[in-house]
Amino acid sequence: MECFSQEKDELVLGFAAARGKKKNYKEFFIKAVVFPDFSCLYFTDQFERAKKNSVDLFDQLMDFEVVGVRQFLNERCFAINFEQGYSLVFKMYGNRANIILFQHDEVIDLFNSRIVADKNLRISTLDRPIDQSHEAFLAQNQDYRKLFPTFGKVVNAYLEEAPVTWQSIQEVVYTLDNPCYYIIRWEHQLHLSLLPFGEIVQEFQEPIEAINAFYVSYNKVSSLDREKVEILRKLTKEKKQTELYLKDAYQRLEAIDSTVKNEEIGHILMANLHQIPERAEKVELFDFYRDHNIVIKLKPELSPQKNAENFYRKAKNEKIEIEKVMENIESREELLRSLNLHIENIEKAEHLKALRNYLKANKLVKNASQVLSYKELFKRFEVEGFEILVGRNAKNNDLLTQQYAYKEDLWLHARDAQGSHVVVKYKAGKKIPNSVKESAASLAAYYSKRRNETLAPVILTQKKFVRKTKDLAEGQVIVEKEEVVMVEPKLP
Numbered sequence: 065m066e067c068f069s070q071e072k073d074e075l076v077l078g079f080a081a082a083r084g085k086k087k088n089y090k091e092f093f094i095k096a097v098v099f100p101d102f103s104c105l106y107f108t109d110q111f112e113r114a115k116k117n118s119v120d121l122f123d124q125l126m127d128f129e130v131v132g133v134r135q136f137l138n139e140r141c142f143a144i145n146f147e148q149g150y151s152l153v154f155k156m157y158g159n160r161a162n163i164i165l166f167q168h169d170e171v172i173d174l175f176n177s178r179i180v181a182d183k184n185l186r187i188s189t190l191d192r193p194i195d196q197s198h199e200a201f202l203a204q205n206q207d208y209r210k211l212f213p214t215f216g217k218v219v220n221a222y223l224e225e226a227p228v229t230w231q232s233i234q235e236v237v238y239t240l241d242n243p244c245y246y247i248i249r250w251e252h253q254l255h256l257s258l259l260p261f262g263e264i265v266q267e268f269q270e271p272i273e274a275i276n277a278f279y280v281s282y283n284k285v286s287s288l289d290r291e292k293v294e295i296l297r298k299l300t301k302e303k304k305q306t307e308l309y310l311k312d313a314y315q316r317l318e319a320i321d322s323t324v325k326n327e328e329i330g331h332i333l334m335a336n337l338h339q340i341p342e343r344a345e346k347v348e349l350f351d352f353y354r355d356h357n358i359v360i361k362l363k364p365e366l367s368p369q370k371n372a373e374n375f376y377r378k379a380k381n382e383k384i385e386i387e388k389v390m391e392n393i394e395s396r397e398e399l400l401r402s403l404n405l406h407i408e409n410i411e412k413a414e415h416l417k418a419l420r421n422y423l424k425a426n427k428l429v430k431n432a433s434q435v436l437s438y439k440e441l442f443k444r445f446e447v448e449g450f451e452i453l454v455g456r457n458a459k460n461n462d463l464l465t466q467q468y469a470y471k472e473d474l475w476l477h478a479r480d481a482q483g484s485h486v487v488v489k490y491k492a493g494k495k496i497p498n499s500v501k502e503s504a505a506s507l508a509a510y511y512s513k514r515r516n517e518t519l520a521p522v523i524l525t526q527k528k529f530v531r532k533t534k535d536l537a538e539g540q541v542i543v544e545k546e547e548v549v550m551v552e553p554k555l556p
Contacts, residue, residue, distance in 0.1 A: 065091065067125060073099045075163055075175055076111060077144075077152075079130070084470035096154060097279075098176065099163035104256075106155075106279040107272050109307075110404045122165050122173060125150055138192040140214055198230055208233050218250060222261045245274030247281055253535065254282050274420060280411075291419060291441075292410055295428060299410070304404045306396050313393050317386065327379035329360055333372035340368035350489040416467060442468070443484075443511075444534050447503045447556050450496060451489040454511055458539030461485040462532070465541060474501065476508040479521040479548060483512025485539075487527070502551060509553035519550045 068079030077094045084193040093111040097104050112443055128146040136140045143151040156162060166187045174182055178268035194200075196211045204210045208228060209220070217234075223236055236259070243258035250262030256278040260267075265281070268274035282448040328351075333340065336349045343364040351358040362371045406426060413419040423429045442464055443454035453468065455461035465485050469475060474488035486508040488496055505522040514520035534543070 065127070066093075066113075066120075067122045068118050069111065069175075070114045073097060073176070075121065076113070078111070096163060098156075098163060099169045100159040100161075102282065103156045103158070103161040104275065104279050104282070106276055108276070110401060112401060112405055112408075120536060121175065122152065124165065124167075124172065125152065136192070136213075138194050138214055139190055141190060142186070153185075153187065153190070155182070199400075201230055201233070206372050207228075214236075218248070218255050218257050218261055219259060221250070222259045227474065240442060244269060245271055245277050247274070249537070280281040291416070292413065295423060296410055299403055299407050299428075303400065303407065304401065306400045310393060310396050310400065313389050313396070317393075325379065326375045326382055330372045330375035330379060331357075332358070333360065333368060333375065337368045337372075340371075342367070344368075443509065445503075445556055447500050448497060450491065450500045452500075452504050452507060452556075453487045453489070454507055455539075456486040458537070461539040465527070465530060466532060469527040469530075471526065473527045474504065474526055475530050476504050477523050477543075478508050478512035478514050479523050481513040483508060483514070485541075486511070502549070503556045505549050505551040506554045507556065509551055510555060512553070515553045517553060520553050521548050521550055523548055 065080045069075050075096045077096070078091060079093070080091045092107065092109050095106040095108070095111065096525075097106075125146055128148065128150060130144055130146060131542070132145040133142065134151070140157060141153055141155040143152050143153045143166075150172075151166045153164045153166060155164060160179055161176075161181050162179050162216065164171055164182055164185065165173040167185050169188050171183050171185055176182075182550050192213075194211060194213075200211060201208060202238055206228070208223070209215070212233070215223070219240070223232060227231065240258050244260070245268040246256045246257045246264050247266040247268075248255050248260075248262040248264055250257075255262070256275060266274075266277060291541065332349055332351060332353075335352070339349065340362075341348050344362050346359055346361050348357050348359050350356075362368075363374065404461055406428065407423060410419065413422060438506070439511065441456075441458065443456065445452040445454070453464055455464045461484060465475065466489060469487045470490065472490040476486040476488070476489070477483060484507075486504050488500060488504045490496070501524060505524065507523045509515065509517070509520035512520070523543060523546045525543055525546045530541050530543055532541045
């Protein structure tokens with residue numbers, strides 16, 4: 065129904081369940097991203113197209129029916145096949161990823177026109193039959209990579225944790241063919257995996273759910289702070305309720321559409337009044353709408369004409385119900401679009417100020433007092449007039465260090481142990497006394513795995529010497545310059 069791009073290296077495909085039935089059949093979208101360093105799909109029932117900077121693509125496919133999906137043999141590419149011999153091939157080749165429109169065996173158009181070599185591809189040559197027998201494995205000097213070129217880095221690393229044998233290869237192939245789905249962290253990066261390898265972040269049974277969660281996780285730049293979590297929980301709950309209502313409403317419309325209409329039964333009865341016996345509980349009459357006989361249940365206490373009037377009354381109520389359901393569907397779809405837009409924008413927010421401005425502008429909070437202040441986000445202490453903030457967990461630690469600590473603030477953390485980030489807020493023109501540093505260090509030790517030690521080592525440094533790179537897990541940082549003190553873990 066739609067095919068467009070509004071971001072570089074991103075293509076959105078919109079599908080409907082049937083032609084000309086957009087009101088009765090839910091749409092869904094596939095967003096394909098083919099960045100040089102990341103290729104992925106994302107599936108969603110809702111997608112708001114931007115009013116600007118959006119361009120239609122592959123218009124040859126408009127209103128064509130999907131006839132199948134094809135996975136090419138031993139290749140990192142697949143195709144959605146359409147009527148009239150069209151195929152949209154997704155070539156997931158790392159930094160040469162592309163989406164290519166074929167008709168029969170010839171390239172019609174390229175999504176990424178810069179990869180000019182793709183114009184010479186032929187769909188008939190994309191399958192790569194490879195002998196993957198035990199004999200072939202031995203003939204290749206037991207180099208399994210030549211037999212299974214699409215395993216990829218994660219699968220290869222999983223296999224090579226132990227000596228690779230023919231049996232271990234077959235076990236992996238069986239698992240890949242009958243998978244669970246995992247989001248894993250391996251070599252400091254998130255991966256979607258069919259194998260339980262590395263640090264398992266999430267596990268799924270359904271592939272669509274898994275790839276959507278992976279896409280969102282991979283693209284998340286910063287952690288959701290407490291304010292985002294609270295508002296997203298509320299919006300997500302409302303979204304689920306709205307989706308359930310729409311599901312029931314669509315099912316009701318489809319049920320009405322698939323059955324013989326009450327008005328039609330009334331017409332059939334009126335056309336055959338002379339053939340209907342008095343006090344009959346049912347009658348078989350010719351259905352001139354469908355060109356075959358139909359059995360109609362009757363109320364025996366009513367005359368044939370009164371039975372027809374009864375069906376006309378039901379038809380009138382049915383029309384009123386359909387109109388009401390359609391009206392409710394329209395309003396709920398608008399609500400769902402709004403909720404999805406809010407959820408998407410809130411998830412994208414990287415700074416607290418921008419988040420609060422968005423919530424106020426869209427009336428998602430009644431007043432400013434409903435927005436949490438930093439005093440509620442973190443544990444807070446005051447020693448000799450200096451404010452000390454303590455992170456609550458790994459995400460909260462990142463929030464404290466990355467958004468609420470300034471370069472002149474004092475930053476503390478228990479050495480070589482999991483624990484809270486602690487920040488002493490700098491006061492212009494005032495040096496932080498040693499007694500305040502000691503109290504803050506005791507807090508850092510107390511809110512760490514070293515809480516039960518008699519004396520614990522704690523790192524002190526200015527915030528400007530603390531940095532975080534994208535490959536680090538939540539709560540992890542790099543400290544470039546530090547001082548270590550020994551303190552007793554305790555509260556001030």
